[in-house]
Amino acid sequence: MTHDPAVTTPDSAHSEDPALFSEFPPTSYEAWRQAAEKTLKGVPFEKRLITKTYEGIDLRPLYVRADTAELPHIKALPGLPPYVRGTSPLGFTVKPWAIAQELPYGSPAEVNAAARADLPRGQTMLNLPLDQATLAGLTPAYASPDLVGKGGMSLASVEDVLTLLDGLDLASLPLLIAAGVHALPVTALIMAAAQRLGVAPEQVQGCIGMDPLGRMVATGGLPMPLHFAYDQMAALTAWAITDAPQLQTILVRLDPYSNGGSSAVQDLAYALATGVAYLRAMQDRGLSVDQVAPKMRFSFAIGGQFFMEIARLRAARLLWAQVIAAFGGGAEAQKMVLHARTATWTKTRTDAHANMLRVTSEAFAAVMGGCDSLHISPFDECIGLPDEFSRRIARNVHIILQQECNFMHLIDPAGGSSAVETLTDELARSAWAMFQAIEAEGGMAASLALGTPQDQVAQTRTERFKAVAQRKDVIVGTNMYPNLKERPLVVRTTDSVALQAERGAALHKMRATADATVRDQALQSLAQAVALRSDLVPATIAAADHGISLSEIATILCSVGPGPRFKAIPAHRASEQFEALRAAADAFAATSGQRPTIFLAKMGPVAQHKARTEFATAFFEPGGFAVVGDQAFETPEAAAEAALAAEAPVVVICSTDDTYPTIVPALTGAIKAARPSTTVILAGYPADQVDAYKQAGVDDFIHLRANCYAVLARLQQQQGVAL
DSSP, rough: OOOOTTOOOOOOOOOSOGGGTTSSSEEEEEHHHHHHHHHHSSSSSHHOEEEEETTTTTTTTTOOOOTTTTTTTTTTOOTTTTTTTOOOTGGGGGGGEEOOOBBBSHHHHHHHHHHHHHHHGGGOSEEEOOOOOHHHOOTTTSOOGGGGTTBBBBBOOHHHHHHTTTTTGGGGGGGGEEEETTTHHHHHHHHHHHHTTTOOOOOOEEEEEEEHHHHHHHBBBBBSSSHHHHHHHHHHHHHHHHHTTTEEEEEEOHHHHTTTTOOOOOHHHHHHHHHHHHHHHHHHTTTTHHHHHEEEEEEEOOOHHHHHHHHHHHHHHHHHHHHHHHOOOOTTTTTTOOOEOOTTTTTOOOTTGGGGHHHHHHHHHHHTTOOOOOOOOOOOTTTTTTOHHHHHHHHHHHHIHHHHOGGGOOSSSTTTOHHHHHHHHHHHHHHHHHHHHHHHSSHHHHHHHHHHHHHHHHHHHHHHHHHHHHHHOOOBBTTOOOOTTTTOOOOOOOHHHHHHHHHHHHHHHHHHHHHHHHHHHHHHHHHHHHHHHHHHHHHOOOOOOHOOHHHHHHHHHHOOOOOBBBOOOOOOOTTTHHHHHHHEEEEEEOOOOOOOOOEEEEEEEEEHHHHHHHHHHHHHHTTTTTEEEEEEESSSHHHHHHHHHTTTTTTESEEEEEHHHHHHHHHHHHHHHHTTOEEEEEEEOGGGHHHHHHHOOOOOEOOHHHHHHHHHHHHHHTTOOOE
């Protein structure tokens, strides 16, 4: 993917080559391609060396200077519009990215303990995911228990915030809170606690982000009309402009799309369309683009395609600068603030320690792309709550990148790479075209109502799952190279019932000790502010300060009427189908005492069967099957006798296409005659003999184009393994 200085374009002068290469004659791209095609021995160059991506972009094996010569952004400098090379002239040398590790524990006390352990050890931003009950605006006392503590911290009162911040310096600690549609009550609780701690609003920094469209995509609806959500966003943003200048109030989260399996082009288009929807809504409510744009932060999930992910963040800044310029915004407003997190989509529950390697690559790409803050997933994130060890390993990846890999001494390290610059341009162009299509449908909300983004993501997800099923997309430890002897990790989960009881008791105690008259007055003032659409933020902060809970505030804010209902995008991970197979096989082994079994009938000498023996073993083990049969056989009769003695329900014949005509009919016939229920599979797909082998009794064929997941699922069902 990187540019080789020794490969030049025809118009490149020899004098332009670096001195290091001066003793080597320059080689043209055409000469390199001819040499490459020669090694392919007749296989088309485009078939073997061009990689098709889910973005509709063809990845080439080599990029050269001519590819970037005419790109419109190629002469951009770091810190200058269109900010493709970063929003600061000196990059990380002045301000490194914030180490924003999520602390996903259920109670404020647990989060506080984790924060007090991690902040002195490298963490620089307090990243607080909220639980599903809080995001829904529900009191923990009466919410469904499975929502309390699910996905993050239960937050109900100003006392919770005080518990959370005990021993922490709010005045110097940036916050990152994705608050969905309830950013106003969350901000009110934070600000009420800040007042009690002696921290002025102008000292509070970071982002308490409202993202109604993102919440709608994740859940399928809102608890209030979208226009009133925008009223709250405008009120909160206007208040922050004057009272909390260091606090961002709008967060455009792409996680709901990424977790659904979206492509980089789709993410970029939806980011632009959502950002534009918020800008327009704020303009309609009297705020200018120069006021609103700096109050926005964008959050991207970073996947495993290294160069594509670098290009995605660079293209995001480029496109956002273009959008803000079109709105008439100035140079400062054109700067996009980027949060990144390593993707949930790419993480596995099987062989989970491999996630350490995945997040390292993803974090590397996020940093190369110039993120402003970053969460690196602990390796056990998709299994349960991280412990101190897994948090430490993830946090140390940041520190190694900063202090051992010297990223704090670099400015746009990807800049000038022919591959990265070309991909940046291609992504930007494709995403801009998709964004314009969304605008033609009436904007992001209208497009979501029509179901267009949902259908687009579903189509990409289907393509991804198909590629995983066929093992075109390799997931180490899951659909390839599984470790059937791995020891399951300890699963740490939140005891939602106990947590609900604890949280309910704390809330009841707070209400019992509060002055009922003062509470009633605060509730009335808030209801009046909602009705009049005025002084929303001061009234909400006052209500929080007087003991009104988040759910009570949310109830009043939602009293204006029902919200829209859209089709949600379900969250998935790429490995989940194969993980289900493994879980079923493990459960079967636990109850029956042995794994479901595959018998390999290896025919002839090692050279004859080795390739397909190894292929077959790698094919069946991802389904949790025990692959048995160490002996090779000289005759079909001997192989059939051994297979029947092993009582294996599935027999796989492994040899070569040339030898199969003399082996398959006899071997299959002997097995089927003695035990008709046995499934016989042939390793390979000799196209001209397939029908004949089926006539002889072969039930299936495994080969490079086979749907591995479908075959394994079918065999599990036949053996009574499937859950």
